Amino acid sequence: MSRIALFGAAGAIGQSIASAIRAQGQPYRVVGRNETSLRQAFGADPLAEIITWDPDSPASVEAAAHGIDTLIYLVGVHYTQFELHPELMRKTLTGAIRAGVKRILLIGTVYPYGLPQSSPIREDHPRQPHTFKGRMRKAQEDLLMQAHEEGHLRAAVLRLPDFYGPGVEASFLHGAIKAAAQGGTADLIGPLDRPHEFVFVPDVGPVVARLVSTPAAFGKVWHLAGAGVTTQKALVAEMERQTGRKLKKRVAGKTMLRLIGLFHPMMRELVEMHYLQTQPVIMDDTALQQLIGPIRKTPYGEGIRMALQAQGGRRS
Structure with a gap:
């Protein structure tokens, strides 16, 4: 039972x-x-x-x-x-x-x-x-x-x-992973160069x-923290490296989210949380590791590879 x-x-x-x-x-x-x-x-x-x-x-x-x-x-x-x-x-x-x-x-x-x-x-x-x-x-x-x-x-x-990963659609990285694997334009929320995990x-x-x-x-x-501090820019570059193709990007900042939100309620809801793109919350999980021991964290390059494969991605 x-x-x-x-x-x-x-x-x-x-x-x-x-x-x-x-x-x-x-x-x-x-x-x-x-x-x-x-x-x-x-x-x-x-x-x-x-x-x-x-x-x-x-x-x-x-x-x-x-x-x-x-x-x-x-x-x-x-x-x-x-x-x-x-x-x-x-x-x-x-x-x-x-x-x-x-x-x-x-x-x-x-x-x-x-x-x-x-x-x-x-x-x-x-x-x-x-x-x-x-x-x-x-x-x-x-x-x-x-x-x-x-x-x-x-x-x-x-x-x-x-979070991100194979088949994970509710992720800020999903659009980029899908576009990198299948072609098209990646919709991203910027700025892309701020620290993130x-x-x-x-x-x-x-x-x-x-x-x-x-x-x-x-x-x-x-x-539970991520696999280290990175940026969306760095992860997009890793997608480009693995696929051998330059990724077409459409990047929306807070002002653009407000404008899009006039027509799309979901985008409007992202405006108040945009601070996480400019003032990110980076987590310390030392206490968790002291409690349960070492935690396996998939490196970003490996995670991107598996996510691309799940979307049918191929190296060019």
């Missing part, structure tokens, strides 16, 4: 975590809104138990979490509906506590920090979000950690930077699998 569940499992990070759990020979449960998506991602795995849920219903949450000890929370919302993050966390906690879930790990972001006051930042950096999305993510974390403090269950947060999605799963099996992880927040 599954004792670990991935809520919001169908995305790239959920599949990375599932792969790591599968490698340990453990059965696991995947929970999502869309059964078709879940079956496409996990239907061939005999260790995967597929369950659908309605995240708006605590009763549905309770049913989906029945018999589960550890819940890994990856539930996404549309980028224009971040007000749902704390609401869905509240309902999930209600149902999970009723179901007897013992532990929840939230896969989080850097949004709650707001503007960085140091670099790199550690887990004790002040959370002072100046954006709506940051406030919603902070409220989500606060609800979870309050449940921990009240003794309802044990909770932890793993914060990730931006990206985590390679297949690297996330093994870390999460180790983290949830470490009792000392709970009650705290952890960072």
Whole structure:
């Protein structure tokens, strides 16, 4: 019987975590809104138990979490509906506590920090979000950690930077990877020459699998940093080196995002988060490595190669 569940499992990070759990020979449960998506991602795995849920219903949450000890929370919302993050966390906690879930790990972001006051930042950096999305993510974390403090269950947060990898479409690098592999023009958000870090999605799963099996992880927040500080410019240059072709680029800054946002709501939503392009949050994950040991981080050149291959890329 599954004792670990991935809520919001169908995305790239959920599949990375599932792969790591599968490698340990453990059965696991995947929970999502869309059964078709879940079956496409996990239907061939005999260790995967597929369950659908309605995240708006605590009763549905309770049913989906029945018999589960550890819940890994990856539930996404549309980028224009971040007000749902704390609401869905509240309902999930209600149902999970009723179901007897013992532990929840939230896969989080850097949004709650707001503007960085140091670099790199550690887990004790002040959370002072100046954006709506940051406030919603902070409220989500606060609800979870309050449940921990009240003794309802044990909770932890793993914060990730931006990410990329094979088949990962929700990435700032996706447009460039696709254009480098298949041709066309890459849409990027600039400036491209500022320091940044990206985590390679297949690297996330093994870390999460180790983290949830470490009792000392709970009650705290952890960072998983990328494979070092780089720039979008450097990564585009690496794509060009590997494909042997110059990449056509269309780079939008904050002003351009505002203009495009007049017609495209998604672009409008990116404006308030543009500070992460000019004042990036670079993470220190020393504490995590001290807890679980050395972490395998795929070098950017290797990660770009695998991402290009997944898009059908060929060297010219």
